[in-house]
Structures are given as C-alpha cells and as structure tokens.
Amino acid sequence: MGTQGYTHGRFVWRELMTTDAAKARAFYGALFGWTFDEIDTGVRSKYSLIHHGGKQLGGLFEHHGPSQWVSYVSVADVDAVARMAVELGGKVPRGSEDIPNVGRFAIVQDFAGALIVAFHDLKGDPTPEPARPGEFCWETLGTPDAARAKAFYGKLFGWTTMKGWGGTATMFTTDDSTRGQIAEIQENKEFKPAWLPHVRVEKLVPTCDRVSELGGQVPAPLFAVPGVGRIAVIADPTGGHMSIFEPARK
Template sequence: MADVTSYPTGQPCWADVTVTDVDAAAAFYAELFGWEAAKDPRPEAGGYTMLSRNGKHVAAASPPQQDGTPPHWTAYLASGDVDATTGRIREAGGTVLAEPFDVFDSGRMAIATDPSGAVFGVWQAGSHIGSQLRGEPGTLNWAEVQTRDRAAAQRFYAQVFGYRARAQEMARGGEYVVFEVDGTPVAGLLEIGPDWGEVPSNWSVVFQVADCDAAVATVRQHGGQLLHGPAEIEGVGRFAVVADPWGAAFQVIT
C-alpha cells in the first residue's frame, strides 16, 4: 500500500462514475472493491459521493448533471494550472466542454475531449489531490485512451501534457503506446480495432484487484456484465473489461 500526496502533470489522478442511482452504485462498488461511501451533504455538491478505502479517498460517484447523460467513468489528468492546460487543449485541436471552475477548496477542474472525441477531466489539486492510495486492491491502477485516431491522439497528448510516447508490440498483434512523464509510465494509448464494434474513442480506467476472475464473478453476481476477458497480458497481469449494472465500463487487473 502506498499513500499518495501529489501527482505529476499528465498522470491520471482521479476517477468518478456518473450513474442515475448513486446509492445503489455505491453498494455495488462496495461489494466489488470494499469501498465506503460518504455523500457530500452540501446542496451545491449535487450529490457527489466520495468512495474510500481504509479512510482514504480513491474514487467517487455522482448523478448526471444533464438528462440523457449515459452512465460512464471519467478519468482526470493532473495539472498544475488548469487554465493553461485548457489553452493548450484548444491549440492542439481539442474541445473544452466545461470551462475551468473551482470545486469549493478541493481544486479546480475542466472537462475536455481530444481530437478523436475521447472525454477526460483535468484536475488542479487544492485540498483534494485525487486518489490518496495506490498499489493495492480497490485503487486506480492505470488509465488509457482508446482511440479511433492514434496519430492525432498521440500528437495531442504530447502537446498538451508533454508526454513522451513509447510503443510496444502486443502479443495479440498491434502496438500499445505507453505515455511517460520524466521517464515514468503514467498512462496508455490503444487504437480501437475493427473488431471492437461501435465503441467510441474514450478514456478507460483500470482498477487493481486481488483476483481478476473473482472480481468478474462479483460483477456478474451483482448485476454487471463481462465485456472482454479475462485475459493475460504478458509481464503485466490478468485483466478483464466489465460494466456495472448501469452500463458504465471499466477494467480490473490483478
């Protein structure tokens, strides 16, 4: 277990799930990850619910802010200056969906898309740095952009966050791109293949578990779905793509 006190620019630092029934979602994720839920009582917080492990914040759940918003997980990338980052997003061909705004004293954020349409958040820490734990079951392990335009996405994230990209061959064919900050891997990029169907460009969040197959069984037992796997990634671990009962997709890895 490792406590986290800060994140470098560009590293995925937080994730939250948007669902219509936050209380039921909190119960589902409690069964899966052992998370404890605490809803912010302030009316202006809009029902935002912190999800914690061992007293440390690791994720959150929130009701949709607009009618018709489909359930989904959002990955947030760390920034030392959200306003400057949104400027670079526009310069690099992205779109700012929510202009930078303060979230109480917790921090400052924005929501944007890359040129291929993948949505992500940008988080400038205040009192809330993001996930306070890493490296144990029930914590954010990784995040990757799954894109329909690898070249455009790779250029975009390099320009906005200063990523250095390192491509590596995958056992099943194709390449996986690892984004690095100061020589440290922080996120990934995977091009969506023709066999994926209608999956749009997106950021996918990956949570660590003690046993991938047991986690998949728990997802199914409590109304979720298995979308892919479980499968081995040589030198990395065993993973699966799943969805909660509302359809919000995410990954689990051992």
C-alpha cells in the same frame, strides 16, 4: 483530494457520472469493498466520495447522461490546458470552474470525443504509491487515431510515448521512463473513444463472477499480458465501464 506536493501529468482522481448513484454505490461497495461518504462540494450537492483502506480514491454523482467513468490529470494551469485543448481540435464541454476549497477543473473532450479532466488541487496531489487491491492502478485510452492521440496529449499534458509490455504496447509516460508510465494507448475504430480506468484485484475470474452476480456484465473477454497480468473489462448495472487487473505472480 490532495495532500502536498504536485505530480503534474499524473492521474490523481477518478469519477463516475452515473444514472443511478444508489445502484452504483451498492455494486462497487459489494465488488471492491468501497465505502462512500456523501458531501456537498459547492458544485454538486450530492457527491459521494469513494473510500477504501483509509484512502480517498475518487467520487461519483448522479446525472442525466450515460454512465461513464472519467479520469483527472494534475496540471499547473487548468485554464491554459483548456485553451490548448481547443487549439488542438478538442472541446471543453465544462470549465474552467472552481470547486470551493478544493481546486479548479475543466472537462476536456479530445479530437475523437474521449473525455478527460484537467485538475489542479489547492492542497496538492497524493503521493504516487503502488496500487493495492481495490485501488485504481492504470488508464487505457481507446482511440481511432493513435498517432493523433500521441500528438494531442503530448502537447496538452507534456506526455511522451514509449514502448512497453514486450515492446508492442504504446505507453504514455510523464518522464520518458518506465517509472513515469501512466497509461496505454489502444487504437480501435469499432468502439466509442474513451478513457478506461483500471482497478487492481486479487483474483480476476472470481471477481468477474461476482460482477455478474451483482447485476453487472463482462463485455470483453479476459485477456493476458505476458509478464504483466490479466485484464477484463466490466460494466456496472448502470452502464459505467472500467477494467479490472490481476497482476502476474512473481
């Protein structure tokens, strides 16, 4: 997963837990041009690495629960983060646990039930680079309590918050700057609390059409963020949700 050096507090990996790995691979391969390499991690015997443009982007594996994307955050001490999560009113459904020759992780559930993974890669993290089409570029937290989420994740990962996107949206940042922005908070009491990863695409509407052709769904209307771009939430045929993003033309 890693290269060298660490980017503590940044998202470094995304992973799909799916009810049908073969169906998920076919869908995302056709939609984004992703390719897959099945490996034995020592934790899961059938784990598919996601590749695109010469990069490893994430992974997917089959499990018995609902299909769901989860995002990994780089931390210095996984065990300390896991303990802190419980102290802050969250839970640790799995961990802390080693992936042989890769690193250590813990699955954390925040106070509202949203899942996120604290991760430390033995070989370091990827160098942050602008996302190209087909690559992950952003995260959004949907939560019923934005104020509590700010406090929870601020203490857990050292994130701070700042205004972005025209001074209205609330962003998590690693260093109090726009350069350190890594995610957005959306307060919503209607939907299940969750972290939603975003993938950059060239054209949003044709990609949404392709989602439907491939057996997926577009459950949320397309919406535009002035000066930033257009976004749509999609669901793969197994029920895993993510967002796709078309940047505004400059």
